[in-house]
Amino acid sequence: MNENPGVGALDTVLTTQQFDRIFSCLADLAAKLRLMAVLLVDGSGRILAQKIGEGWKDTRLEGLAALAAGSYSASNEIARLLGESARFRMVLHEGERRNLFVCSVTQDFHLAVVFESGTAIGMIRLFTKRTVEQLVPVLSERTAPDQDLGKMFDRNFETLLGEELDRSLTDGRPGDRDRS
Protein backbone atom coordinates (compact mmCIF):
# COMPACT_ATOMS: atom_id res chain seq x y z
CA MET A 1 0.00 0.00 0.00
CA ASN A 2 1.39 3.33 -1.07
CA GLU A 3 0.54 5.95 1.50
CA ASN A 4 1.51 9.56 1.93
CA PRO A 5 -0.27 10.78 5.02
CA GLY A 6 -1.88 14.17 4.78
CA VAL A 7 -2.37 16.11 1.58
CA GLY A 8 -1.16 14.30 -1.50
CA ALA A 9 -1.97 13.31 -5.06
CA LEU A 10 -1.17 9.60 -5.21
CA ASP A 11 -2.21 8.44 -1.80
CA THR A 12 -3.57 4.94 -2.00
CA VAL A 13 -3.84 2.16 -4.54
CA LEU A 14 -5.66 -1.02 -3.65
CA THR A 15 -4.86 -4.00 -5.88
CA THR A 16 -7.35 -6.74 -6.70
CA GLN A 17 -5.39 -9.24 -4.60
CA GLN A 18 -5.35 -6.90 -1.62
CA PHE A 19 -9.05 -6.23 -1.98
CA ASP A 20 -9.87 -9.94 -2.07
CA ARG A 21 -7.93 -10.60 1.12
CA ILE A 22 -9.37 -7.57 2.88
CA PHE A 23 -12.89 -8.51 1.88
CA SER A 24 -12.34 -12.02 3.17
CA CYS A 25 -11.24 -10.63 6.57
CA LEU A 26 -14.27 -8.37 6.76
CA ALA A 27 -16.64 -11.15 5.73
CA ASP A 28 -15.23 -13.45 8.44
CA LEU A 29 -15.63 -10.75 11.06
CA ALA A 30 -19.16 -9.94 9.95
CA ALA A 31 -20.16 -13.60 10.08
CA LYS A 32 -18.59 -14.27 13.51
CA LEU A 33 -20.23 -11.28 15.18
CA ARG A 34 -23.39 -11.11 13.06
CA LEU A 35 -22.53 -7.52 12.23
CA MET A 36 -24.91 -5.23 10.42
CA ALA A 37 -22.01 -3.75 8.49
CA VAL A 38 -18.25 -3.50 8.60
CA LEU A 39 -16.23 -1.02 6.58
CA LEU A 40 -12.55 -0.41 6.03
CA VAL A 41 -12.18 3.32 5.39
CA ASP A 42 -9.25 5.63 4.90
CA GLY A 43 -8.60 8.79 6.86
CA SER A 44 -10.61 10.88 4.46
CA GLY A 45 -13.65 8.64 4.65
CA ARG A 46 -13.30 6.68 1.42
CA ILE A 47 -14.45 3.06 1.54
CA LEU A 48 -11.78 0.51 0.64
CA ALA A 49 -13.99 -2.48 1.33
CA GLN A 50 -17.29 -3.19 3.02
CA LYS A 51 -19.37 -6.16 4.05
CA ILE A 52 -23.02 -5.55 4.69
CA GLY A 53 -24.90 -8.02 6.89
CA GLU A 54 -28.40 -9.33 6.50
CA GLY A 55 -31.09 -6.90 7.49
CA TRP A 56 -29.20 -3.79 6.45
CA LYS A 57 -31.21 -2.14 3.71
CA ASP A 58 -29.03 0.78 2.69
CA THR A 59 -26.21 -0.26 0.37
CA ARG A 60 -24.80 3.27 -0.09
CA LEU A 61 -22.61 3.77 2.93
CA GLU A 62 -20.46 6.67 1.70
CA GLY A 63 -22.06 9.11 4.13
CA LEU A 64 -21.59 6.74 7.06
CA ALA A 65 -17.95 6.19 6.05
CA ALA A 66 -17.28 9.93 5.84
CA LEU A 67 -18.83 10.50 9.25
CA ALA A 68 -17.07 7.55 10.88
CA ALA A 69 -13.68 8.69 9.60
CA GLY A 70 -14.44 12.27 10.59
CA SER A 71 -15.54 11.16 14.03
CA TYR A 72 -12.35 9.16 14.56
CA SER A 73 -10.14 11.97 13.27
CA ALA A 74 -11.93 14.43 15.54
CA SER A 75 -11.31 12.14 18.51
CA ASN A 76 -7.61 12.21 17.72
CA GLU A 77 -7.64 16.00 17.78
CA ILE A 78 -9.42 15.82 21.14
CA ALA A 79 -6.74 13.44 22.42
CA ARG A 80 -4.09 15.90 21.36
CA LEU A 81 -5.87 18.80 23.09
CA LEU A 82 -6.14 16.72 26.26
CA GLY A 83 -2.40 16.14 26.21
CA GLU A 84 -2.57 12.48 25.25
CA SER A 85 0.62 11.31 23.60
CA ALA A 86 -1.19 8.65 21.55
CA ARG A 87 -4.52 8.46 19.78
CA PHE A 88 -7.65 7.23 21.46
CA ARG A 89 -7.83 3.52 20.81
CA MET A 90 -11.42 3.53 19.66
CA VAL A 91 -14.62 5.51 19.34
CA LEU A 92 -17.94 4.02 20.35
CA HIS A 93 -21.35 5.51 19.56
CA GLU A 94 -24.06 3.72 21.50
CA GLY A 95 -27.66 3.77 20.35
CA GLU A 96 -30.80 2.07 21.57
CA ARG A 97 -30.76 -0.52 18.80
CA ARG A 98 -27.50 -0.07 16.97
CA ASN A 99 -23.96 0.90 17.86
CA LEU A 100 -21.01 2.13 15.84
CA PHE A 101 -17.49 1.15 16.85
CA VAL A 102 -14.49 2.69 15.08
CA CYS A 103 -10.89 1.72 15.65
CA SER A 104 -7.58 2.35 13.96
CA VAL A 105 -5.98 -0.25 11.65
CA THR A 106 -2.92 1.77 10.66
CA GLN A 107 -2.33 5.49 10.94
CA ASP A 108 -4.54 6.21 7.93
CA PHE A 109 -7.05 3.39 7.88
CA HIS A 110 -9.94 2.70 10.20
CA LEU A 111 -12.36 -0.11 10.76
CA ALA A 112 -15.98 0.92 11.29
CA VAL A 113 -18.31 -1.72 12.71
CA VAL A 114 -22.09 -1.42 12.98
CA PHE A 115 -23.64 -3.92 15.37
CA GLU A 116 -26.83 -4.49 17.30
CA SER A 117 -26.99 -3.40 20.92
CA GLY A 118 -27.31 -6.98 22.16
CA THR A 119 -23.75 -7.83 21.14
CA ALA A 120 -21.19 -7.44 23.92
CA ILE A 121 -18.67 -4.68 23.27
CA GLY A 122 -15.94 -6.95 24.64
CA MET A 123 -16.59 -9.39 21.81
CA ILE A 124 -16.46 -6.58 19.30
CA ARG A 125 -13.14 -5.36 20.65
CA LEU A 126 -11.64 -8.84 20.80
CA PHE A 127 -12.53 -9.87 17.26
CA THR A 128 -11.87 -6.52 15.62
CA LYS A 129 -8.41 -6.56 17.20
CA ARG A 130 -7.74 -9.91 15.54
CA THR A 131 -9.03 -8.61 12.23
CA VAL A 132 -6.83 -5.53 12.51
CA GLU A 133 -3.81 -7.79 12.96
CA GLN A 134 -4.74 -9.60 9.74
CA LEU A 135 -5.30 -6.38 7.83
CA VAL A 136 -2.08 -4.57 8.74
CA PRO A 137 0.25 -6.73 6.60
CA VAL A 138 -2.16 -6.62 3.65
CA LEU A 139 -2.31 -2.83 3.77
CA SER A 140 1.48 -2.62 3.96
CA GLU A 141 2.08 -4.45 0.69
CA ARG A 142 3.50 -2.78 -2.36
CA THR A 143 1.01 -1.51 -4.88
CA ALA A 144 0.56 -1.70 -8.64
CA PRO A 145 3.43 -0.41 -10.77
CA ASP A 146 3.34 3.13 -12.09
CA GLN A 147 2.90 2.07 -15.72
CA ASP A 148 -0.48 0.59 -14.78
CA LEU A 149 -1.41 3.84 -13.10
CA GLY A 150 -0.36 5.59 -16.30
CA LYS A 151 -2.86 3.48 -18.23
CA MET A 152 -5.54 4.42 -15.73
CA PHE A 153 -4.94 8.12 -16.34
CA ASP A 154 -3.97 8.34 -19.99
CA ARG A 155 -4.93 11.27 -22.21
CA ASN A 156 -7.91 9.36 -23.58
CA PHE A 157 -9.29 9.16 -20.04
CA GLU A 158 -8.91 12.90 -19.60
CA THR A 159 -10.77 13.62 -22.85
CA LEU A 160 -13.60 11.19 -22.13
CA LEU A 161 -13.93 12.43 -18.57
CA GLY A 162 -14.19 16.01 -19.82
CA GLU A 163 -16.99 15.00 -22.19
CA GLU A 164 -18.83 13.08 -19.47
CA LEU A 165 -18.52 15.97 -17.03
CA ASP A 166 -20.05 18.28 -19.62
CA ARG A 167 -22.96 15.86 -19.98
CA SER A 168 -23.49 15.13 -16.26
CA LEU A 169 -22.73 18.48 -14.67
CA THR A 170 -24.99 20.80 -16.53
CA ASP A 171 -27.89 23.04 -15.70
CA GLY A 172 -28.46 24.45 -19.15
CA ARG A 173 -26.71 27.76 -18.51
CA PRO A 174 -24.74 29.35 -21.33
CA GLY A 175 -20.92 29.81 -21.11
CA ASP A 176 -18.92 29.23 -17.98
CA ARG A 177 -17.39 32.67 -17.32
CA ASP A 178 -13.93 31.29 -16.52
CA ARG A 179 -11.77 34.31 -15.89
CA SER A 180 -8.41 32.63 -16.48
Added chain:
Amino acid sequence: MFIHWALKEIHLKIVYYGAGMSGKTENLRYIHSRIDPALKGDMVMLKTNEDRTIFFDFLQLEVGNIDGKKPKFNLYTVPGQIQYAQTRRVVLNGVDGIVFVADSRKDMMDANLETLLDLEKHLIPGGKTLENFPWVLQYNKRDLPDAESIAEMETKLNFFGVPSFEAVATTGEGVFPTLKAVIKKVVGNVQSQLEGTQRMRA
Protein backbone atom coordinates in the same frame (compact mmCIF):
# COMPACT_ATOMS: atom_id res chain seq x y z
CA MET B 1 -6.61 9.87 -4.30
CA PHE B 2 -7.62 6.30 -3.87
CA ILE B 3 -7.65 3.75 -6.70
CA HIS B 4 -9.69 0.61 -6.17
CA TRP B 5 -8.15 -1.70 -8.73
CA ALA B 6 -10.63 -4.55 -8.36
CA LEU B 7 -13.63 -2.31 -8.93
CA LYS B 8 -11.81 0.05 -11.35
CA GLU B 9 -12.86 2.95 -9.16
CA ILE B 10 -10.95 6.21 -8.86
CA HIS B 11 -11.87 8.21 -5.77
CA LEU B 12 -10.95 11.87 -5.65
CA LYS B 13 -11.52 14.20 -2.74
CA ILE B 14 -12.41 17.81 -3.40
CA VAL B 15 -12.81 20.30 -0.57
CA TYR B 16 -14.68 23.60 -0.72
CA TYR B 17 -12.68 25.99 1.43
CA GLY B 18 -13.43 29.59 2.33
CA ALA B 19 -14.33 32.09 5.04
CA GLY B 20 -17.49 31.69 7.12
CA MET B 21 -20.71 32.31 5.16
CA SER B 22 -18.90 32.53 1.82
CA GLY B 23 -21.26 29.99 0.24
CA LYS B 24 -19.47 26.63 0.40
CA THR B 25 -22.51 24.69 1.56
CA GLU B 26 -24.66 26.47 -1.04
CA ASN B 27 -22.38 25.08 -3.76
CA LEU B 28 -22.98 21.52 -2.56
CA ARG B 29 -26.70 22.12 -2.09
CA TYR B 30 -27.02 23.29 -5.66
CA ILE B 31 -24.98 20.39 -7.04
CA HIS B 32 -27.07 17.93 -5.03
CA SER B 33 -30.31 19.49 -6.25
CA ARG B 34 -29.39 19.33 -9.95
CA ILE B 35 -27.59 16.02 -10.34
CA ASP B 36 -29.26 12.89 -11.65
CA PRO B 37 -30.24 10.86 -8.52
CA ALA B 38 -28.51 7.80 -9.98
CA LEU B 39 -25.18 9.65 -9.86
CA LYS B 40 -25.25 10.91 -6.28
CA GLY B 41 -25.47 9.70 -2.71
CA ASP B 42 -27.21 11.37 0.21
CA MET B 43 -25.92 14.77 1.21
CA VAL B 44 -24.58 14.80 4.76
CA MET B 45 -24.69 18.14 6.57
CA LEU B 46 -23.36 18.72 10.09
CA LYS B 47 -24.73 22.07 11.24
CA THR B 48 -25.13 24.17 14.35
CA ASN B 49 -28.54 25.42 15.49
CA GLU B 50 -27.78 28.60 13.57
CA ASP B 51 -27.46 26.64 10.33
CA ARG B 52 -23.67 27.06 10.22
CA THR B 53 -21.43 24.15 9.29
CA ILE B 54 -19.83 22.74 12.44
CA PHE B 55 -17.81 19.87 10.96
CA PHE B 56 -18.32 19.31 7.25
CA ASP B 57 -20.85 18.73 4.50
CA PHE B 58 -20.37 15.72 2.28
CA LEU B 59 -21.66 14.59 -1.08
CA GLN B 60 -20.44 11.80 -3.34
CA LEU B 61 -20.84 12.15 -7.10
CA GLU B 62 -20.28 9.65 -9.86
CA VAL B 63 -20.12 10.32 -13.57
CA GLY B 64 -20.67 6.84 -14.91
CA ASN B 65 -18.27 4.57 -16.72
CA ILE B 66 -15.29 6.25 -18.41
CA ASP B 67 -13.34 3.88 -20.62
CA GLY B 68 -13.96 1.04 -18.14
CA LYS B 69 -13.15 3.15 -15.09
CA LYS B 70 -15.51 4.63 -12.55
CA PRO B 71 -14.47 8.02 -11.19
CA LYS B 72 -16.10 9.04 -7.92
CA PHE B 73 -15.82 12.48 -6.45
CA ASN B 74 -16.15 13.04 -2.74
CA LEU B 75 -17.09 16.66 -2.17
CA TYR B 76 -16.57 18.20 1.27
CA THR B 77 -16.92 21.64 2.78
CA VAL B 78 -15.06 22.92 5.82
CA PRO B 79 -16.50 25.08 8.58
CA GLY B 80 -15.35 28.63 7.81
CA GLN B 81 -15.48 30.17 11.24
CA ILE B 82 -12.14 30.95 12.88
CA GLN B 83 -12.69 28.70 15.91
CA TYR B 84 -12.89 25.58 13.73
CA ALA B 85 -9.27 25.58 12.54
CA GLN B 86 -8.60 22.07 13.84
CA THR B 87 -11.71 20.76 12.16
CA ARG B 88 -10.56 22.20 8.84
CA ARG B 89 -7.28 20.35 9.24
CA VAL B 90 -9.14 17.09 9.78
CA VAL B 91 -11.34 17.59 6.70
CA LEU B 92 -8.32 18.40 4.51
CA ASN B 93 -6.78 15.01 5.21
CA GLY B 94 -6.24 13.28 1.85
CA VAL B 95 -7.55 16.18 -0.24
CA ASP B 96 -6.85 16.09 -4.00
CA GLY B 97 -8.20 19.46 -5.08
CA ILE B 98 -9.68 22.61 -3.59
CA VAL B 99 -12.33 25.12 -4.55
CA PHE B 100 -11.60 28.32 -2.69
CA VAL B 101 -14.92 30.14 -2.31
CA ALA B 102 -14.27 33.85 -1.88
CA ASP B 103 -17.00 36.14 -0.60
CA SER B 104 -17.33 39.09 -2.99
CA ARG B 105 -18.56 41.58 -0.40
CA LYS B 106 -16.08 44.44 0.01
CA ASP B 107 -15.85 44.06 3.78
CA MET B 108 -14.88 40.38 3.39
CA MET B 109 -11.64 40.93 1.50
CA ASP B 110 -9.43 40.66 4.60
CA ALA B 111 -11.28 37.53 5.74
CA ASN B 112 -10.84 35.98 2.28
CA LEU B 113 -7.10 36.58 2.34
CA GLU B 114 -6.72 35.34 5.92
CA THR B 115 -8.58 32.17 5.01
CA LEU B 116 -6.41 31.61 1.95
CA LEU B 117 -3.30 31.92 4.11
CA ASP B 118 -4.89 29.52 6.60
CA LEU B 119 -5.39 27.05 3.75
CA GLU B 120 -1.74 27.16 2.77
CA LYS B 121 -0.75 26.66 6.38
CA HIS B 122 -2.63 23.35 6.30
CA LEU B 123 -1.16 22.33 2.93
CA ILE B 124 2.48 22.87 3.90
CA PRO B 125 2.80 19.87 6.28
CA GLY B 126 1.87 17.64 3.32
CA GLY B 127 4.63 19.17 1.21
CA LYS B 128 2.21 21.28 -0.84
CA THR B 129 1.77 24.99 -1.42
CA LEU B 130 -0.78 27.09 -3.26
CA GLU B 131 1.66 27.20 -6.17
CA ASN B 132 1.85 23.48 -6.77
CA PHE B 133 -1.49 22.20 -5.52
CA PRO B 134 -4.57 21.93 -7.83
CA TRP B 135 -7.11 24.55 -6.81
CA VAL B 136 -9.50 27.02 -8.36
CA LEU B 137 -11.10 30.24 -7.19
CA GLN B 138 -14.77 31.05 -7.11
CA TYR B 139 -15.89 34.64 -6.60
CA ASN B 140 -19.26 34.06 -5.02
CA LYS B 141 -22.16 36.43 -4.26
CA ARG B 142 -21.65 38.44 -7.45
CA ASP B 143 -25.28 39.52 -7.23
CA LEU B 144 -24.78 41.65 -4.11
CA PRO B 145 -24.70 45.43 -4.52
CA ASP B 146 -21.55 45.85 -2.42
CA ALA B 147 -19.56 43.25 -4.38
CA GLU B 148 -15.91 44.13 -4.93
CA SER B 149 -14.77 44.45 -8.54
CA ILE B 150 -13.40 41.29 -10.14
CA ALA B 151 -10.17 43.09 -11.05
CA GLU B 152 -9.60 43.97 -7.40
CA MET B 153 -10.37 40.43 -6.23
CA GLU B 154 -8.03 38.96 -8.82
CA THR B 155 -5.25 41.23 -7.59
CA LYS B 156 -5.88 40.44 -3.94
CA LEU B 157 -6.43 36.69 -4.15
CA ASN B 158 -5.38 35.18 -7.45
CA PHE B 159 -1.65 35.77 -7.32
CA PHE B 160 -0.92 32.37 -8.87
CA GLY B 161 -3.28 32.77 -11.82
CA VAL B 162 -5.48 29.76 -11.09
CA PRO B 163 -8.78 29.36 -12.97
CA SER B 164 -11.37 31.66 -11.42
CA PHE B 165 -15.12 31.87 -11.77
CA GLU B 166 -17.85 34.35 -10.96
CA ALA B 167 -20.73 32.75 -9.13
CA VAL B 168 -24.03 33.15 -7.35
CA ALA B 169 -24.19 29.80 -5.59
CA THR B 170 -27.74 30.31 -4.32
CA THR B 171 -29.01 30.36 -7.91
CA GLY B 172 -26.38 27.97 -9.25
CA GLU B 173 -24.60 30.43 -11.48
CA GLY B 174 -20.96 29.40 -11.86
CA VAL B 175 -21.32 26.31 -9.65
CA PHE B 176 -20.89 23.58 -12.27
CA PRO B 177 -18.11 25.37 -14.21
CA THR B 178 -16.18 25.68 -10.94
CA LEU B 179 -16.60 21.99 -10.14
CA LYS B 180 -15.62 20.87 -13.64
CA ALA B 181 -12.54 23.07 -13.54
CA VAL B 182 -11.26 21.68 -10.25
CA ILE B 183 -11.81 18.09 -11.41
CA LYS B 184 -9.80 18.79 -14.56
CA LYS B 185 -7.03 20.37 -12.50
CA VAL B 186 -6.89 17.33 -10.22
CA VAL B 187 -6.76 14.83 -13.07
CA GLY B 188 -4.13 16.94 -14.85
CA ASN B 189 -2.07 17.02 -11.67
CA VAL B 190 -2.18 13.24 -11.30
CA GLN B 191 -1.12 12.81 -14.94
CA SER B 192 1.77 15.24 -14.52
CA GLN B 193 2.98 13.40 -11.44
CA LEU B 194 2.81 10.02 -13.18
CA GLU B 195 4.62 11.32 -16.25
CA GLY B 196 7.26 12.88 -14.03
CA THR B 197 7.79 9.60 -12.20
CA GLN B 198 8.06 7.66 -15.45
CA ARG B 199 10.57 10.15 -16.92
CA MET B 200 12.74 9.81 -13.82
CA ARG B 201 12.77 6.03 -14.19
CA ALA B 202 13.44 6.06 -17.95
